[in-house]
Amino acid sequence: MKILVVDDEQDVKALFEQRFRKEIKDGRVEFAFAYSGEDALQLLNRWEHEALLILSDINMPGMSGLQLLENVKKRYMKPPPVVMMITAYGDAENYKIAKELGADDFLTKPVDFVALKEKLNLTNG
Amino acid sequence: MVNTYHKSYFQALFTVKSMTNRVHFHFSLPNCKSYRYLPLLFLFHSTFIQLYSQNRQLDSLSQVIENEKVDTTRIKLNIDKINLLARSDLNAAIALGKDQLIVAEKLNFYKGIVKLRSQLSNNYIFTGNYEEAKAHIHFIEKFIKPKDSIFYAGILATYGMMYGVMGKYDSSIFYLTKTIELNERIHNDIELPGNYTNIAIGYMQLANYPMALQYQQKGLALAQKNGNKAQVARTMLNMAITYQNIGDTLKAIDMYENSIQQAKETNSKIVELYGYSNLATLYVGNKEWGKAYELAMKSVDLAATSGDIGIQAAGLAKAGLSLANQRKFTEAAELSKQSITLAESSRQPMNIAQANNAMATVLFLQQKYKEAIPYFEKNLEILQKASVFEQSFEEANKFLSTCYEKTGNYKRALESYRIGVSISDSMRSIQNIRKATEVSMNYEFQKKQEIQEAEQKLQKEIAQSRQLALLAGLGVLLVLAVTAFIGYKNKQKANVLLKEQKDEVENTLGKLKSTQAQLIQSEKMASLGELTAGIAHEIQNPLNFVNNFSEVSNDLIKELKEEKVKVNRDEKLEDELIADISSNLEKINHHGKRADAIVKGMLQHSRTSSGKKEPTDINGLCDEYVRLAYHGLRAKDKSFTSKFETNLDATLPKVNIVAQDMGRVILNLINNAFYTVNEKYKVESQKTESFEPTVIISTKMTDGKIEIRVADNGNGIPDAIKEKIFQPFFTTKPTGQGTGLGLSLAYDIVTKGHSGSIKVETKDGIGTEFYVVLPV
Numbered sequence: 082m083k084i085l086v087v088d089d090e091q092d093v094k095a096l097f098e099q100r101f102r103k104e105i106k107d108g109r110v111e112f113a114f115a116y117s118g119e120d121a122l123q124l125l126n127r128w129e130h131e132a133l134l135i136l137s138d139i140n141m142p143g144m145s146g147l148q149l150l151e152n153v154k155k156r157y158m159k160p161p162p163v164v165m166m167i168t169a170y171g172d173a174e175n176y177k178i179a180k181e182l183g184a185d186d187f188l189t190k191p192v193d194f195v196a197l198k199e200k201l202n203l204t205n206g
Numbered sequence: 207m208v209n210t211y212h213k214s215y216f217q218a219l220f221t222v223k224s225m226t227n228r229v230h231f232h233f234s235l236p237n238c239k240s241y242r243y244l245p246l247l248f249l250f251h252s253t254f255i256q257l258y259s260q261n262r263q264l265d266s267l268s269q270v271i272e273n274e275k276v277d278t279t280r281i282k283l284n285i286d287k288i289n290l291l292a293r294s295d296l297n298a299a300i301a302l303g304k305d306q307l308i309v310a311e312k313l314n315f316y317k318g319i320v321k322l323r324s325q326l327s328n329n330y331i332f333t334g335n336y337e338e339a340k341a342h343i344h345f346i347e348k349f350i351k352p353k354d355s356i357f358y359a360g361i362l363a364t365y366g367m368m369y370g371v372m373g374k375y376d377s378s379i380f381y382l383t384k385t386i387e388l389n390e391r392i393h394n395d396i397e398l399p400g401n402y403t404n405i406a407i408g409y410m411q412l413a414n415y416p417m418a419l420q421y422q423q424k425g426l427a428l429a430q431k432n433g434n435k436a437q438v439a440r441t442m443l444n445m446a447i448t449y450q451n452i453g454d455t456l457k458a459i460d461m462y463e464n465s466i467q468q469a470k471e472t473n474s475k476i477v478e479l480y481g482y483s484n485l486a487t488l489y490v491g492n493k494e495w496g497k498a499y500e501l502a503m504k505s506v507d508l509a510a511t512s513g514d515i516g517i518q519a520a521g522l523a524k525a526g527l528s529l530a531n532q533r534k535f536t537e538a539a540e541l542s543k544q545s546i547t548l549a550e551s552s553r554q555p556m557n558i559a560q561a562n563n564a565m566a567t568v569l570f571l572q573q574k575y576k577e578a579i580p581y582f583e584k585n586l587e588i589l590q591k592a593s594v595f596e597q598s599f600e601e602a603n604k605f606l607s608t609c610y611e612k613t614g615n616y617k618r619a620l621e622s623y624r625i626g627v628s629i630s631d632s633m634r635s636i637q638n639i640r641k642a643t644e645v646s647m648n649y650e651f652q653k654k655q656e657i658q659e660a661e662q663k664l665q666k667e668i669a670q671s672r673q674l675a676l677l678a679g680l681g682v683l684l685v686l687a688v689t690a691f692i693g694y695k696n697k698q699k700a701n702v703l704l705k706e707q708k709d710e711v712e713n714t715l716g717k718l719k720s721t722q723a724q725l726i727q728s729e730k731m732a733s734l735g736e737l738t739a740g741i742a743h744e745i746q747n748p749l750n751f752v753n754n755f756s757e758v759s760n761d762l763i764k765e766l767k768e769e770k771v772k773v774n775r776d777e778k779l780e781d782e783l784i785a786d787i788s789s790n791l792e793k794i795n796h797h798g799k800r801a802d803a804i805v806k807g808m809l810q811h812s813r814t815s816s817g818k819k820e821p822t823d824i825n826g827l828c829d830e831y832v833r834l835a836y837h838g839l840r841a842k843d844k845s846f847t848s849k850f851e852t853n854l855d856a857t858l859p860k861v862n863i864v865a866q867d868m869g870r871v872i873l874n875l876i877n878n879a880f881y882t883v884n885e886k887y888k889v890e891s892q893k894t895e896s897f898e899p900t901v902i903i904s905t906k907m908t909d910g911k912i913e914i915r916v917a918d919n920g921n922g923i924p925d926a927i928k929e930k931i932f933q934p935f936f937t938t939k940p941t942g943q944g945t946g947l948g949l950s951l952a953y954d955i956v957t958k959g960h961s962g963s964i965k966v967e968t969k970d971g972i973g974t975e976f977y978v979v980l981p982v
Contacts, residue, residue: 092751092793099758099786140840143849169746178844191750194757 087121087137118144135164154183281318359388375408399425439468499528519549519557523564530568559588575612582606748797755790821860835876853904874948875916882920919973
């Protein structure tokens with residue numbers, strides 16, 4: 082499974098790579114990182130036909146996570162990839178908008194990686 | 207002798223009106239305040255042609271005197287000569303008078319002694335030697351024979367004039383009332399118009415306009431009856447001043463125009479000149495700039511030909527002011543400049559004040575606030591020295607307050623504003639008193655008319671009955687007493703009203719101050735509100751890392767422990783795990799500190815500035831606040847979008863600044879930048895997709911100074927409002943969204959708090975760049 086993580090924080094790469102250390106080693110999951118919505122779209126254009134899961138933060142400079150979501154769901158990919166949005170705790174407004182735009186699932190910050198792994202069916206791995 | 211004194215007295219009044227709408231008393235010499243006109247001006251007012259013919263008269267008179275054998279006739283001729291001399295050389299006139307008096311007393315020549323002493327007292331008054339003047343009058347009073355009532359009236363009139371010149375108006379009125387009684391009894395119609403005019407001046411100075419007007423009307427009627435047009439012109443001019451004083455501008459204008467007409471016909475240049483000058487002042491007061499300019503220029507031309515620099519300068523100032531108000535600034539500035547030069551050479555402070563005020567107004571109307579300040583200050587300094595606290599003083603203070611406000615000097619702005627308010631307060635008191643005066647005036651006129659009618663009836667019925675005339679006189683006195691009482695009551699009422707108004711103004715001022723403080727606090731809270739949302743988001747990011755890196759490190763340690771007990775230990779893996787743990791600990795530390803800084807920043811922002819300057823990393827400050835601003839706006843407005851770039855000069859040294867203050871400046875600039883790009887984006891995104899909202903924050907070192915630049919590609923600032931953006935309470939945001947204090951506080955913090963500068967470069971529709979330059 083290929084997962085694209087979109088966040089403007091550089092340290093997410095180290096975090097995900099350590100959190101999914103075993104899964105990456107076993108080849109069960111492959112990660113790519115984009116540090117802005119624009120970067121993410123470029124990568125997606127290149128990988129148009131690969132099935133993947135997108136994990137995106139919402140608040141980013143430039144294109145926001147919600148805009149990226151809208152782009153992904155409405156314009157670019159067919160069938161559209163699964164998009165999981167990372168929202169700030171208690172941010173009901175963003176949650177609602179993301180839902181309307183077709184977000185498949187949600188995570189809240191700070192990210193609970195145990196829960197994330199369950200969602201990705203990687204817990205037993 | 208008797209013929210000349212009243213002329214001098216009231217022509218002196220004419221010099222009065224060139225400065226403001228008030229009557230200034232020029233003929234008071236030593237007691238008078240310095241700004242008033244040269245009191246001897248009236249002595250030189252006759253035209254050169256007249257002087258020339260006078261010289262010829264003097265020469266031929268001297269010849270006749272030389273050939274005259276009879277002593278008393280020679281004295282009489284010398285009396286004529288003194289009259290002529292007094293017009294050009296007072297000291298010579300006095301010397302000759304003293305000389306002739308010795309001769310006359312030796313001869314015991316009664317008429318000669320009386321006339322010579324009257325002349326001497328009169329001439330002494332004009333040189334300011336009141337003691338000598340008084341001595342001669344006293345002497346005549348005892349010396350004069352009862353049958354010479356005309357002479358006696360003349361002496362009383364001289365007393366009246368003398369006290370008027372000394373500024374003792376009550377005494378002046380007392381003596382002139384006696385004079386008038388006497389002259390009316392003997393129907394001395396030649397002297398009466400002069401008496402009326404002079405007593406009216408006294409009443410005018412005591413702000414008793416009804417009485418002034420009443421005497422002026424009598425004088426006018428008599429002058430018209432005598433067919434003396436020059437006198438008519440002068441009386442009308444004085445009446446116009448009275449009307450102007452009681453606020454009846456229509457009548458004043460009418461009178462001035464009539465006076466000017468009559469003055470032209472009789473070639474009375476001075477009356478014509480003062481007519482133009484006063485009328486111009488009146489139109490300036492009425493803000494009828496076209497007419498004001500026209501008349502001011504007429505007064506300038508005429509003043510130039512007659513060499514009256516003071517009035518010329520005043521006229522130029524009024525013309526400049528009028529043009530400035532018609533937005534003809536180049537010409538206006540030129541005229542005002544000329545006015546200042548002339549006024550300074552005239553050395554008359556009030557003229558200098560007026561000229562400076564004109565220049566200040568010219569600059570003010572062009573919004574050249576900084577340049578206008580010194581001119582306003584100069585004007586106010588002179589007015590204050592001269593204790594002229596009238597409308598012009600109030601206005602100048604209010605303008606000055608605006609100047610200071612626009613240039614960011616709020617303390618001075620408030621000071622000037624307060625002075626202006628207190629003056630308008632006392633102005634109102636003048637208006638109230640005027641109102642009271644008008645009321646009593648109407649009453650009095652009515653009563654006067656009734657009494658006059660009654661008097662006429664009585665005179666018809668019982669012709670020339672002295673007793674009844676006396677009765678009527680008593681009646682007049684009674685009415686005067688009643689009127690005075692009513693006037694007094696009205697003034698009292700006005701005073702009570704005044705006190706209330708004053709309290710009200712003070713109260714308002716107090717409220718204003720506390721409102722100002724509240725607004726500054728609310729600006730802080732407003733930007734704090736924007737921050738809080740940003741902080742909530744921002745703090746979650748570092749916390750996310752702190753939590754997860756610590757958890758994952760725990761996992762890594764578990765793995766490491768497991769590896770250690772294995773028989774075939776993978777040392778490479780162990781090294782990897784240790785390196786990861788170590789780097790994770792660093793990351794935890796980093797993000798922990800980041801969260802700490804965010805919380806501290808928020809607390810600092812909400813707290814009042816300590817005002818303490820500390821070495822601060824400006825780059826860190828910029829980086830921190832751009833993120834806070836960005837996320838704050840993001841949280842508030844979901845549709846908000848913008849790119850931001852930071853371009854920070856890593857070689858920047860730490861600078862001594864008040865960090866929370868400067869942070870507020872940066873936050874404000876960034877907030878504004880994000881706001882404008884977003885506004886533009888809302889419009890542009892409907893049309894094309896090519897617009898990419900972008901905000902760039904950069905820092906650099908140039909010439910030993912640190913420059914912080916906040917650039918956006920938003921809508922730019924239109925020229926029309928560019929000047930206003932640093933003004934307090936100026937905002938382009940919809941009501942309720944901006945306090946209008948952000949940039950004005952930023953301006954204060956940078957310029958006053960840090961001796962730096964803040965400037966803006968903007969192109970309409972293209973973008974804006976703010977530069978903050980700080981000394982290291």
